[in-house]
Amino acid sequence: MTTLAEALKEEIRRLARKEIKAATQVTARAVAQHRREIAKLKRQIREQEKRIASLQKGKPSPQKIDESVRFSARSVKAQRTRLGLSAADYARLVGVSSLTIYNWEHGKSRPRQEQLAQLVAVRGIGKREALRRLEDSGKRAA
Structure with a gap:
C-alpha cells in the first residue's frame, strides 16, 4: 500500500508541476515582451536626452539625411x-x-x-x- 500511495503522490506532484508550468508560461512570455519594450523606451529616452542637451547648447542636432543626397x-x-x-x-x-x-x-x-x-x-x-x-x-x- 505504501508504494501505491507513493506512486499516487508522485503522479499528483507531476500533474501539479505540469499545470503550474502551463499557467506560468504565458506570464513568462508577457514578462519577456515587457522587458523588450522597456529597453526600447530607455533607448528612446537616451536619444531624446541627447537631442535636448544639444539644443540647450545651441548646436543643431545631427540630422539624418537622405541616401539620395549626393556629394560633388x-x-x-x-x-x-x-x-x-x-x-x-x-x-x-x-x-x-x-x-x-x-x-x-x-x-x-x-x-x-x-x-x-x-x-x-x-x-x-x-x-x-x-x-x-x-x-x-x-x-x-x-
Missing part, C-alpha cells in the same frame, strides 16, 4: 561661386575650415555625414541670406 566637388565650388564667397567665408558658413573646403572642391576628401547635412542646408540659401548669416556669426574674412 564641382557642386561645392559652384555653390560657393554662386554665393560670391571666398573659401574662408564659405567654410565659416558651413562650419568647417577653409582647407576642408579646398580639399572638397579638389576632390581630395569627402564630407562626413554631419558636414554633408550642413552643405545641404546651405544649398538653398541666396547671397543675402549667406551674408546675413556670416555677419550674425561674427567677423567676415576679407
